[in-house]
Amino acid sequence: MPERNQAVLDFLLSRRSRPAKTLTGPAPERAEIETLLTAAARTPDHGKLEPWRFIVLERKALGRLAELARDRGAALGKDEADIAKVVDQYAQSPLAVIVVESPVISDKIPVIEQTYSAGAVALALLNAALAAGWGASWLTGWAVHDPDFAARGLGLAPHERVVGTIHIGTETAAPPERPRPDMNRIVTWRSA
Structure with a gap:
């Protein structure tokens, strides 16, 4: 039998994102963010292409993006209401990390595998x-899909796109549990 890491399994079976609007400061310090990014970068990566990168947004940068989102939305x-929702995501976040898909030209690794x-x-x-132990939430929104916002606000190249904005901070309220998928509906067993 393989050695079981019950603590990790328990975490995965009970993990729950925290709504970004419930996050406040303090946010993790740079050394802890670097640890979190190092853990994330251990993700499966067929061909070792590293078809992704991170942009860490601290408070001043988040404020600038809130203003750009307001201007771009107009x-x-x-x-x-759509503008305010995105502006608030940036204006109220204590810290955020943009995960950028940056595909690499490869004869062996299809772009879709790089997207995954x-x-x-x-x-x-x-x-x-x-x-x-931090509160965290994965969001997107119309702004990150706008080529002008992505280029001017985040410095993305034309071939890059935002996978998500991971907001990280101190949670102010634990979210209620939500319904989870019915495993009988989404799992098919094949034995032959």
Whole structure:
């Protein structure tokens, strides 16, 4: 029998993201963020291409992005409620990490496998933050999919895109449990 790491299994069976609007300071210090990023970067990566990267957003940068989101939302004709939702994500966050998919040209590794790896990195970062005792939430929103916001605000190259924004801070309220998938509905067993 393999050696069981029950603590990790218990964590995974009970993990729960924390809504970003319930996060406040303090946020992790740089050394702890580096540890969380190191854990996330251990994600499966076929071909060792590292088709992802991180952008750590501290308070001043988050404030600048909140203003850019307000300007871009108005320029794009977004509804005031849609603009406010994204602006608040940046304005109220104590710290955020943008996970960027940055695919690498490869004859052997299809881009879709690189996309899967980038998504896995985002989940690994979220789980590392939660396992370290922080509140954390994975969000996107219209702004990160806007090419102008991505280029001007985040410095993304044309071939890159945001997988997610992982907000990390101190949780102010534990979220209630939510319904989970019915395993009988989503699992198919094949024995032959």
